[in-house]
Structures are given as structure tokens and as C-alpha cells.
Amino acid sequence: MEGNQSYLSHINPSVKLIAHLAVMFLLMMISEPGKTLLIWTAFLFLGMIGGGWTIKYLLKVMPPYFVFFVLTFWMLAAFGKGETEIWQWAWFRITAESASNGLTIATRMLAFVTIGLLFTSTTCIHPFMMSLVHQLKVPPKWAYGFMAGFRCIPLFQKELAHLKEAHRIRGCRHNGSWQTFKRYAVPLLTNAVRKSERMALAMEVRGFTGDRDRSYYKKTIVTKKDYYYASLLVGSTVFILIF
Amino acid sequence: MMSSLLGCKNLSVQFYGQNQPVLKNITLQFHPGETVLIVGPSGCGKSTLLAVLAGIIPEHQEAKMKGEVTRKNRVGILFQDPDTQFCMQHVDDEIAFSLENKRVPKEEMTAKIKELLKIVGLEVELDTRIDALSGGMKQRLALACVLAMEPEVLFLDEPTAQLDPVSRREIFAVLKQISERKKQTLIMVEHVLDGCIEWADRIILLNKEGKVMGDADPNSALCEFESVIEEAGIWRPELYPYDWDEIINDSYHPLSKQLKERYRQRKANKVQVERSTLLEVQNLSVSYESKEILHNLNFRFGKGEWISIIGKNGSGKSSLLKVLAKLKRRNKGNILFKELELKNWKESQLYQHIGFVFQNPEWQFITQTVYEETAFSGEQQKWHKEMIETKTLALLEEVGLLQHKDVNPFNLSFGQKRRLSVATMLLLNQDILFLDEPTFGQDKRTTEKLLKMLKNRQEQGTTIVMATHDMNLVDQYSDRVLFFKEGALAFDGHPFLLFSNPQQLNETAIIPPLHYAYIEAVKEELPNGGQSVLSVSY
Numbered sequence: 001m002e003g004n005q006s007y008l009s010h011i012n013p014s015v016k017l018i019a020h021l022a023v024m025f026l027l028m029m030i031s032e033p034g035k036t037l038l039i040w041t042a043f044l045f046l047g048m049i050g051g052g053w054t055i056k057y058l059l060k061v062m063p064p065y066f067v068f069f070v071l072t073f074w075m076l077a078a079f080g081k082g083e084t085e086i087w088q089w090a091w092f093r094i095t096a097e098s099a100s101n102g103l104t105i106a107t108r109m110l111a112f113v114t115i116g117l118l119f120t121s122t123t124c125i126h127p128f129m130m131s132l133v134h135q136l137k138v139p140p141k142w143a144y145g146f147m148a149g150f151r152c153i154p155l156f157q158k159e160l161a162h163l164k165e166a167h168r169i170r171g172c173r174h175n176g177s178w179q180t181f182k183r184y185a186v187p188l189l190t191n192a193v194r195k196s197e198r199m200a201l202a203m204e205v206r207g208f209t210g211d212r213d214r215s216y217y218k219k220t221i222v223t224k225k226d227y228y229y230a231s232l233l234v235g236s237t238v239f240i241l242i243f
Numbered sequence: 244m245m246s247s248l249l250g251c252k253n254l255s256v257q258f259y260g261q262n263q264p265v266l267k268n269i270t271l272q273f274h275p276g277e278t279v280l281i282v283g284p285s286g287c288g289k290s291t292l293l294a295v296l297a298g299i300i301p302e303h304q305e306a307k308m309k310g311e312v313t314r315k316n317r318v319g320i321l322f323q324d325p326d327t328q329f330c331m332q333h334v335d336d337e338i339a340f341s342l343e344n345k346r347v348p349k350e351e352m353t354a355k356i357k358e359l360l361k362i363v364g365l366e367v368e369l370d371t372r373i374d375a376l377s378g379g380m381k382q383r384l385a386l387a388c389v390l391a392m393e394p395e396v397l398f399l400d401e402p403t404a405q406l407d408p409v410s411r412r413e414i415f416a417v418l419k420q421i422s423e424r425k426k427q428t429l430i431m432v433e434h435v436l437d438g439c440i441e442w443a444d445r446i447i448l449l450n451k452e453g454k455v456m457g458d459a460d461p462n463s464a465l466c467e468f469e470s471v472i473e474e475a476g477i478w479r480p481e482l483y484p485y486d487w488d489e490i491i492n493d494s495y496h497p498l499s500k501q502l503k504e505r506y507r508q509r510k511a512n513k514v515q516v517e518r519s520t521l522l523e524v525q526n527l528s529v530s531y532e533s534k535e536i537l538h539n540l541n542f543r544f545g546k547g548e549w550i551s552i553i554g555k556n557g558s559g560k561s562s563l564l565k566v567l568a569k570l571k572r573r574n575k576g577n578i579l580f581k582e583l584e585l586k587n588w589k590e591s592q593l594y595q596h597i598g599f600v601f602q603n604p605e606w607q608f609i610t611q612t613v614y615e616e617t618a619f620s621g622e623q624q625k626w627h628k629e630m631i632e633t634k635t636l637a638l639l640e641e642v643g644l645l646q647h648k649d650v651n652p653f654n655l656s657f658g659q660k661r662r663l664s665v666a667t668m669l670l671l672n673q674d675i676l677f678l679d680e681p682t683f684g685q686d687k688r689t690t691e692k693l694l695k696m697l698k699n700r701q702e703q704g705t706t707i708v709m710a711t712h713d714m715n716l717v718d719q720y721s722d723r724v725l726f727f728k729e730g731a732l733a734f735d736g737h738p739f740l741l742f743s744n745p746q747q748l749n750e751t752a753i754i755p756p757l758h759y760a761y762i763e764a765v766k767e768e769l770p771n772g773g774q775s776v777l778s779v780s781y
Contacts, residue, residue, distance in 0.1 A: 125332065126331065126332060126333070126336055144330055144340075147330055147331060147332075148329075148330035150332075151329060151330065151331075151332070151373075154374065155326060159606075162601065162603070162606045163606050165565065165570045165571075165599075165601075165606075166599075166601050166606040166607045167607075167609060168570065168590070168594075169568065169570065169594050169597070169598070169599045169607075170594070170607065170609060170619060170620065170623075170667065171590075171591060171594055171620065171623045172609060183609055187605055187606065187608065187653075190653065191605070195326075195327050198322065198324060198327040198328075199327045199328070199329075199330065201299065201303055201304075201322075202320075202322060202327060202328040202329075202330075203330055203340075204303055205297070205299065205303070205318075205319075205320045206319075206340065206341050206344055206388060206389070206392060207341065207344035207345055207392060208340070208344050209344070213346070214343045214344055214346055215342070215343050215346045215347055215348055215349055215352075216343055216349060217335070217336065217339030217340075217342065217343055217349060217352050218336070218339075219349070
């Protein structure tokens with residue numbers, strides 16, 4: 001959630017979120033692999049034209065999802081029900097129905113990931129939260145709390161890395177057991193509680209009450225282009241769905 | 244009947260679940276514009292007193308309270324941990340957060356943010372990421388955020404405890420300016436007096452039981468309550484109450500004599516002993532987050548040597564220590580430990596010979612009690628039960644934790660945790676001990692205990708390698724100092740040779756110990772006579 005300087009990063013985050021969620025919802029109603037594939041590729045192009053994605057970026061982030069894609073497809077295709085048999089070997093039996101079904105679900109998964117990624121990679125956390133407060137009437141308490149929590153993620157990552165090193169030097173092998181988990185979890189959690197208490201206190205003594213009675217340094221607004229973007233996305237998805 | 248001044252009368256505070264009050268029967272008053280230091284041993288309730296006066300207790304924290312407290316409406320509080328005071332990603336948003344809470348109109352914000360950044364001396368772009376700031380800069384930003392509240396009283400809870408000495412000086416300088424220019428009331432808890440006592444109006448001393456032991460101006464407090472300060476483990480100021488010019492001009496001043504004597508001692512000790520090599524580094528490069536930060540290093544560590552590693556924050560001290568202990572991968576180069584390439588050492592074997600003490604002792608704790616924690620490495624080595632017991636108990640005795648042997652490590656005090664974390668690395672009689680800023684934020688007493696322990700080990704032949712910011716420690720204990728600057732090894736030799744050569748220290752973040760600065764200043768003061776002053780006293 002860093003945001004970039006692309007065209008899509010200037011779309012109002014709340015509108016963008018609703019539009020993306022709407023497309024995801026519509027996707028669930030499409031059960032033809034071809035149409036799902038079309039929507040997925042459309043979003044890839046959208047990301048490359050308006051979202052600042054490059055081929056290099058896609059090659060970096062997409063591979064794990066492709067593995068997942070193949071696995072999902074294989075599971076549903078080889079073990080699914082169906083009449084028209086295409087291929088059979090040992091206990092694998094692929095039918096036309098199961099293959100189509102597998103392809104739909106797998107592509108849908110891929111499209112979901114892409115749509116979600118397009119949102120997170122073009123949205124900065126601060127305007128997103130501000131937009132939730134202004135457009136979707138989320139209480140500031142939640143929005144600011146979330147932002148404070150977001151700051152903690154890198155702190156925790158660093159702390160976990162330190163813990164691992166410190167345990168290694170003591171000859172502790174991490175073997176994925178319950179014991180190991182506890183050894184990491186206890187200090188991490190105690191520190192998390194301590195840190196969050198301190199953060200909450202620091203915010204409160206700076207006059208934060210969590211209610212809406214405050215001014216705003218950055219205010220997000222909805223403009224025409226946000227509506228265009230939302231209607232373009234939802235409109236074309238509906239179009240694909242119907243025809 | 245109480246006046247409208249900030250203060251408390253017969254105040255006692257007790258936390259739920261504790262059978263002793265932290266503060267007992269305290270009566271204090273604070274005048275507008277005053278700068279007050281509250282000092283005392285760790286656990287004496289000085290932070291609690293601050294919390295009560297600032298209104299954190301009872302508003303945000305629960306505690307049983309007796310007595311009267313008069314508070315001010317608009318207060319600002321600066322805490323010690325720079326990282327847990329922010330909730331935003333960027334510098335301007337963070338200050339704006341304070342302004343938003345005060346309902347400052349949007350149009351006025353940018354100008355105010357710029358003004359606040361100027362007051363605290365933080366000259367960065369408005370949209371700088373907070374993660375990219377150093378600890379000292381973060382603390383200045385936190386101060387700007389607090390000042391944005393336009394507080395009548397500014398409370399500071401050990402604002403420099405997590406900063407290096409240079410950043411500490413800078414923060415104190417900013418605070419001094421604020422107190423003078425804006426007639427701001429400052430109430431500050433500190434465990435280091437150097438840098439703030441010079442401009443404080445008043446010092447309040449608390450004792451272990453949470454009672455006020457002294458309340459006086461700094462000068463008389465230092466004289467009258469010397470033993471209390473000593474007992475509390477507070478770092479005494481090196482220079483105060485004397486004036487720098489005064490001691491430079493008067494070579495018979497008691498402090499001048501002391502400094503000259505100290506300089507002479509260090510000079511006499513600067514001999515280097517030949518030692519057999521324990522660890523050798525050839526053409527080593529080290530990186531941090533895929534950026535090379537140290538290039539082409541060559542040095543060797545001898546057996547039983549005490550080596551200090553110094554350099555600015557982010558100069559790669561910690562990374563280097565980790566690379567040498569095989570906790571982190573190197574970029575290129577060779578490291579030979581006991582004449583065998585580090586890569587060829589098996590981890591289980593290597594860590595019988597290498598100990599590593601981390602910046603935060605809590606990271607190292609694995610077991611439930613202090614005893615188990617110390618005995619852990621012995622059990623890993625499958626030692627005989629009786630041997631483990633005798634060795635562990637002896638070690639706990641040595642580090643002064645024997646009476647706490649059944650306590651959970653996480654429940655120890657800050658200083659005890661530090662000692663335990665060192666003890667866990669001593670059971671196997673490791674050949675080399677790496678320490679990453681072990682005295683950071685510790686009071687004087689704990690630091691002294693710790694150093695004595697390490698000195699003891701060094702005399703038995705353990706090599707000590709320590710990354711630190713404390714130049715007095717470097718000067719007093721180490722046989723050798725490695726100074727890193729701009730990715731290279733800028734100095735490798737006896738600390739005397741580094742500190743007594745001011746050209747070397749120019750444009751670095753290193754403040755040499757006082758006696759070197761003194762000798763240097765005397766030389767400058769008397770270009771011809773300087774030599775004679777020195778020769779008379781030696």
C-alpha cells in the first residue's frame with residue numbers, strides 16, 4: 001500500500017474500492033472460462049496502461065499465483081464430476097465439464113488477485129483512509145487506528161528477524177514445532193501489546209479522541225473522473241457477462 | 244488550599260496488583276517558565292510522577308491515587324521511544340495529525356508545519372517518510388508534534404534514552420532553545436545529566452521508595468545530594484558545575500588536575516601487546532538491505548583483546564558484527580576463525596566458541612526462568628547434570644543474579660535483563676564475545692557492573708568485540724578501536740592515538756572524552772606556553 005504516480009493512483013480510493021469489489025462480485029456470476037479470461041487480461045492491460053505496471057513487475061509478483069492457478073485447475077479438472085470423458089489415467093479422469101469448471105475457477109482466482117493487486121499497488125494508505133472517512137463515513141477512530149497499525153508491520157518484521165538470529169546463536173533449531181512457535185510468539189506478542197499501548201497513549205495525549213470533530217490536512221473528494229472509471233469497469237463487466 | 248500552580252499535595256500512587264505504593268506523600272509545585280529535572284534510580288516512580296502531573300494517570304492509566312493534584316489543561320508529552328509515537332507515514336501528515344486534533348483550519352496547516360519543523364531544527368522535505376529518519380530526527384519530529392499542541396507545560400519522559408550521544412546533544416540543544424525563547428515550562432525525567440543540567444532551574448531527586456529526597460537548584464543539588472545521586476546510579480555530569488573556560492585557564496583547578504592525570508594515564512597505557520590471532524578478515528565487504536555499506540576490510544582480532552567498534556548510526560557496525568558471527572551473509576571476502584574459513588564451521592560447533600549479545604536482551608530469552616536460561620547452552624552441549632548446576636550457579640553468582648534464579652527473564656529489571664543476556668553467552672567460556680551496544684540506556688551502576696564482568700572475562704583470555712557510542716568506555720577499556728567512516732575502516736589502533744589526534748576526529752560524529760578535549764584546548768589557548776603547562780604537570 002505505497003501507491004505510485006500512475007493515472008489510477010489519482011482515482012478516489014473509495015470509488016475505486018467499490019468498483020473493484022463490484023467487478024469481483026460480477027465475476028462470481030460468470031461461469032465461462034473464456035469470459036473470465038477476457039476480464040483477467042483486460043485488467044492486466046488496465047494495470048499496464050493506467051496502473052504503472054511493467055512486464056518486469058508482473059514477472060516478479062505473478063509467478064506464485066500461476067503455480068496456484070495450475071494446482072487449482074488440476075485439482076478441479078482431474079477430480080471433478082462430468083460425463084464427457086476426455087482423458088483418463090489411473091485415478092485421474094478429466095471430463096469436458098470438469099476441465100471447463102477448473103479453468104473457470106482457476107482463472108477467476110487469477111482475476112481476483114489481479115484486481116486486488118491493481119487496487120493495492122495504486123493506492124496509498126493515507127488517502128485511502130481519508131477517503132474511507134470522508135466518502136464512506138468510517139469513524140476516524142478506525143481509520144487512524146488502522147494507519148498506526150500499518151506502521152507496525154515493518155517493525156515486527158525486523159523484530160522477528162532479530163529473534164531468529166538471537167535464537168540461532170543459542171543453538172536453537174527452528175523446526176516448525178509448537179515449541180518454536182511459542183518461543184517466537186511470546187516475545188513478539190508481549191512487545192506488540194506494549195508497543196500498541198504506547199502508540200495509543202501517544203495519540204491520545206496529542207488530543208486524538210476518535211470522533212469526527214476535527215479538521216483535515218488532506219481531504220479526498222469524488223470528481224467526474226472517478227465516476228467515469230467506476231462506470232467503465234462495471235459497465236464493461238456487465239456487458240461481457242450478458243453477451 | 245492549593246494555588247493554581249501546577250503541582251501536587253500529599254500525593255501517593257499505587258498500581259493495582261502491587262502491595263507497595265510507587266510514590267509516597269509527595270508535595271511539589273512548579274512555576275511557569277521553569278525547567279525542572281526529575282531524577283532517581285530505576286523503579287523509583289519518576290515516570291509515574293510525570294504521568295500523574297500530565298494527567299495520563301488517571302485519565303488513560305489506572306492507579307489508586309491519594310492527595311490533591313493541580314494540572315494544566317494544555318500539556319504535551321514526549322516519550323522515550325521514537326518509534327511508538329507516530330501513526331502516519333510522512334513527516335507533514337504526522338504534524339498535521341496534532342493540528343487536526345486541535346481543529347486548526349486546513350489553510351493554516353502547511354505554514355504551521357513548516358514553522359514547527361524549523362523550531363525543532365528538522366530540515367527535511369515535507370513528504371519525507373518517517374522510516375527514513377534517524378532516531379534523533381524522529382525524536383525531533385515527535386517534539387514538533389507535541390509543540391503543535393501549544394502546550395502550557397511540556398513533559399519529557401527520558402527523551403534521549405534511546406539516542407546516541409550526538410543526537411542527545413542535539414535534542415538537548417533544541418529543548419534549551421525552546422525553554423529560553425518561549426518561556427516554556429519543561430518538566431523532564433532523565434538519567435543522564437550532562438547536557439541538560441547546565442540550563443535546568445531545579446532538580447528533584449526521588450529515592451527508591453518513591454519519596455522526594457532533594458529539591459534544589461542544580462549546583463547545590465550536586466553538592467548536597469552527592470551520595471543520593473551516586474546510589475541512584477545517575478550519570479554525573481563530567482564538567483558541571485564548573486565552566487569550560489574556567490578550567491582551561493586555571494591549570495591548578497581540581498578538575499584540570501584530574502583531567503591531566505587521566506590523560507597521562509591513558510598515554511602511559513597505550514602500549515600494544517602482541518597476541519596470537521583468533522579471527523582474521525580479508526577483503527571483506529558487508530551489505531545492509533542489499534546495499535554495500537562496508538568495503539574491502541582487512542584486520543585481525545587477537546586472543547584476549549578488547550576491541551571497540553565505533554562509527555555513526557547506520558555505518559554498518561551491527562551488520563559487521565553479525566557477519567563476523569556468521570549470522571548474516573557477507574558480500575565477499577574471507578573470514579578465518581581459528582584459522583578455518585567461517586563457512587566451513589558447523590553452526591553447532593561454531594557457537595560453542597562465539598557469543599553474541601544483542602541490543603535488546605529480550606530477543607535472546609528462550610526459557611521460563613533465569614536459571615534455565617543460563618544453563619541452556621550446557622544442556623545443548625549435553626553436559627553432565629552436576630557440572631551444569633555448579634557452573635550455572637557460579638555464573639549467576641558472578642553476574643549477581645543468584646537470588647533471582649527462579650524468576651521469569653521477562654520480569655527482570657532492564658539492567659538485570661542485560662546482565663542475564665550476557666551471562667547466557669558466558670557458560671561455555673566462549674573464545675570471543677560480540678556485543679552490540681550493551682550499555683545503551685543503562686544507568687551508571689549497571690554499566691559498571693557489566694564492564695567489570697567483561698573485564699574479568701577478558702583477563703581470562705576472552706576476546707571482547709563491542710559496538711558502542713560511549714567514548715569514555717572505548718577510552719577506558721579497549722585495547723584497540725576500529726572506526727568506520729563512509730564505508731571504510733578509517734582508523735585501527737589504540738584509542739589514545741585516535742582521541743589525541745583531533746584532525747582525525749574533525750567532521751565525524753565522535754566527541755572525544757573530556758580529558759582529550761581539555762589537553763587540546765589548553766594547547767590552543769597557549770600556543771607557546773601550552774607545552775610548558777603540560778610538561779610541568781607530567
